[in-house]
Amino acid sequence: xxxxxxxxxxxxxxxxxxxxxxxxxxxxxxxxxxxxxxxxxxxxxxxxxxxxxxxxxxxxxxxxxxxxxxxxxxxxxxxxxxxxxxxxxxxxxxxxxxxxxxxxxxxxxxxxxxxxxxxxxxxxxxxxxxxxxxxxxxxxxxxxxxxxxxxxxxxxxxxxxxxxxxxxxxx
Amino acid sequence: xxxxxxxxxxxxxxxxxxxxxxxxxxxxxxxxxxxxxxxxxxxxxxxxxxxxxxxxxxxxxxxxxxxxxxxxxxxxxxxxxxxxxxxxxxxxxxxxxxxxxxxxxxxxxxxxxxxxxxxxxxxxxxxxxxxxxxxxxxxxxxxxxxxxxxxxxxxxxxxxxxxxxxxxxxxxxxxxxxxxxxxxxxxxxxxxxxxxxxxxxxxxxxxxxxxxxxxxxxxxxxxxxxxxxxxxxxxxxxxxxxxxxxxxxxxxxxxxxxxxxxxxxxxxxxxxxxxxxxxxxxxxxxxxxxxx
Numbered sequence: 446x447x448x449x450x451x452x453x454x455x456x457x458x459x460x461x462x463x464x465x466x467x468x469x470x471x472x473x474x475x476x477x478x479x480x481x482x483x484x485x486x487x488x489x490x491x492x493x494x495x496x497x498x499x500x501x502x503x504x505x506x507x508x509x510x511x512x513x514x515x516x517x518x519x520x521x522x523x524x525x526x527x528x529x530x531x532x533x534x535x536x537x538x539x540x541x542x543x544x545x546x547x548x549x550x551x552x553x554x555x556x557x558x559x560x561x562x563x564x565x566x567x568x569x570x571x572x573x574x575x576x577x578x579x580x581x582x583x584x585x586x587x588x589x590x591x592x593x594x595x596x597x598x599x600x601x602x603x604x605x606x607x608x609x610x611x612x613x614x615x616x
Numbered sequence: 617x618x619x620x621x622x623x624x625x626x627x628x629x630x631x632x633x634x635x636x637x638x639x640x641x642x643x644x645x646x647x648x649x650x651x652x653x654x655x656x657x658x659x660x661x662x663x664x665x666x667x668x669x670x671x672x673x674x675x676x677x678x679x680x681x682x683x684x685x686x687x688x689x690x691x692x693x694x695x696x697x698x699x700x701x702x703x704x705x706x707x708x709x710x711x712x713x714x715x716x717x718x719x720x721x722x723x724x725x726x727x728x729x730x731x732x733x734x735x736x737x738x739x740x741x742x743x744x745x746x747x748x749x750x751x752x753x754x755x756x757x758x759x760x761x762x763x764x765x766x767x768x769x770x771x772x773x774x775x776x777x778x779x780x781x782x783x784x785x786x787x788x789x790x791x792x793x794x795x796x797x798x799x800x801x802x803x804x805x806x807x808x809x810x811x812x813x814x815x816x817x818x819x820x821x822x823x824x825x826x827x828x829x830x831x832x833x834x835x836x837x838x839x840x841x842x843x844x845x846x847x848x849x850x851x852x853x854x855x856x857x858x859x860x861x862x863x864x865x866x867x868x869x870x871x872x873x874x875x876x877x878x879x880x881x882x883x884x885x886x887x888x889x890x891x892x893x894x895x896x897x898x899x900x901x902x903x904x905x906x907x908x
Contacts (some may be wrong), residue, residue, distance in 0.1 A: 472672060472676065475676065476750075477883075478683055479880050482826075484879060485755065508636075512643045521668065521751070522755060522758060523759075523760040523796070523802075524757045524758050525651055525655070526650050526664065527646075527651035530643075530650065531647035531651070538640060573651070580803070582803065583823055583824050586756035586824065589756075
């Protein structure tokens with residue numbers, strides 16, 4: 446028996462959610478929060494999403510989608526176009542190549558992995574932006590942004606884990 | 617997959633892997649290519665940015681409203697707590713400002729009389745477009761804002777963006793219904809300014825931190841902490857005399873300027889149309905920028 450149209454539409458919608466959620470995160474993270482000093486160190490939410498879905502549902506977030514997410518992040522936030530696209534793609538590639546290591550590991554290990562990967566991402570985007578502008582960008586804000594992102598990770602990862610258990614089929 | 621692979625699969629799987637790998641390398645190359653393109657042709661990059669921001673502006677507009685409401689409520693509660701002290705402070709301010717008002721009236725009359733004597737040509741009248749901040753973007757690498765007014769509302773590229781406190785930044789890109797503003801603290805912001813007390817010309821440069829740097833001072837210039845810094849109007853991009861900040865530190869590391877505007881408090885800003893097109897376009901159609 447062939448699944449009905451609604452059934453297929455429903456399945457498609459579910460499969461699109463990792464990409465859609467990440468796009469939403471990009472947009473949400475530029476909404477002004479009016480908290481003093483926050484805008485400069487606002488956590489890099491899409492990075493968390495890219496890392497998470499690369500481990501748990503890479504087929505639902507292909508490299509091309511990651512590239513688009515990075516581009517949107519660049520165009521919206523004013524970083525040179527291509528920097529975040531490259532960094533996100535890099536993170537995606539690294540995580541995918543180490544995916545076997547992460548799957549089935551405890552949450553602490555996944556978080557630790559994120560700490561390492563995000564540090565690499567922060568460092569490489571700092572280098573890219575510095576080279577692009579031919580000047581050393583002040584590294585303090587980058588460090589604090591990294592720490593903020595690390596701090597937000599458990600919260601967001603928990604939401605994603607609940608989401609994938611509730612709505613997504615396993616790979 | 618159950619059972620042994622079918623022959624088609626045996627060939628298809630490695631090819632698929634190969635294609636995926638090529639696609640990945642292609643994406644990396646594309647990212648590098650876009651970076652180079654952005655560096656080589658700033659206008660194209662800005663146009664793309666403007667288009668995307670413009671498309672997302674309605675979403676940002678809606679999203680930013682509840683957040684603004686919450687922050688307003690928090691502010692109100694905080695103000696309620698400090699009502700007494702604020703009242704006392706305001707009374708003192710009122711007395712002081714009344715004195716200033718007298719001085720200002722006297723100076724205004726004097727200026728009018730002197731202008732009449734000298735046949736002074738007044739500068740163009742400034743007009744304003746008020747807009748709401750719907751995006752506070754950037755993070756560690758760029759400092760910019762998105763406003764909910766664009767070309768349709770009369771915003772043009774290069775105009776100054778101000779609040780009651782002082783200069784916020786400069787319009788970098790204009791869409792039909794949104795505007796991207798580069799803050800004065802951004803790495804790419806360089807503004808011609810004057811040190812108000814000594815009328816010393818300088819350039820105020822952002823470096824992605826909260827403190828601005830005063831550079832390109834003439835040799836022997838004298839600057840001390842507490843001096844106000846205002847726009848000079850040189851280059852014709854900004855109107856002269858907009859307050860920017862106050863000198864916070866003078867040292868070997870350079871001169872640090874604390875901006876008057878606090879980024880996190882920005883909710884409504886004004887875009888100043890001073891009738892100047894400055895360095896961005898020829899002064900008049902048909903006449904090149906360096907004169908007829």
